[in-house]
Amino acid sequence: MSEERFHRAVYVISVAAELAGVHPQTLRIYERKGLLAPARTAGGSRRYSDADLALLEHIAELTDSGLNLAGVQRVLELEHQVAELRAQLSEARQAQEDHRAELAARGFTSGSLVPAVRPKRSVTLYRARRDPGNRGL
Numbered sequence: 001m002s003e004e005r006f007h008r009a010v011y012v013i014s015v016a017a018e019l020a021g022v023h024p025q026t027l028r029i030y031e032r033k034g035l036l037a038p039a040r041t042a043g044g045s046r047r048y049s050d051a052d053l054a055l056l057e058h059i060a061e062l063t064d065s066g067l068n069l070a071g072v073q074r075v076l077e078l079e080h081q082v083a084e085l086r087a088q089l090s091e092a093r094q095a096q097e098d099h100r101a102e103l104a105a106r107g108f109t110s111g112s113l114v115p116a117v118r119p120k121r122s123v124t125l126y127r128a129r130r131d132p133g134n135r136g137l
Contacts, residue, residue, distance in 0.1 A: 036055060
């Protein structure tokens, strides 16, 4: 099912209630409590989508596990926050990877502040030996 079709509000309240296995009044209560926000026609009639029905199923699972409607509302809010934070984290990780790739393309190595430079010729460093007769004097 396409995303657009999943969110298209097509069911009237009686059909949505029957599909969800609840009374139409329950849907009105959920709307008043802020758990559900069905679309409205120009005349003000409620219309429910498959997304709304999936949400109703989730609400039923939560209430069946012992949560009251205030608890269900809090769980839904927290799930929404977690989804937003996961999306932000994913974006930040992608930006970090893009940044690393850009630095690597410029010649920077992992953890370096300057580009990696390969010497054109080798250089040997040495220290002159001290004269054993002259012990630091």
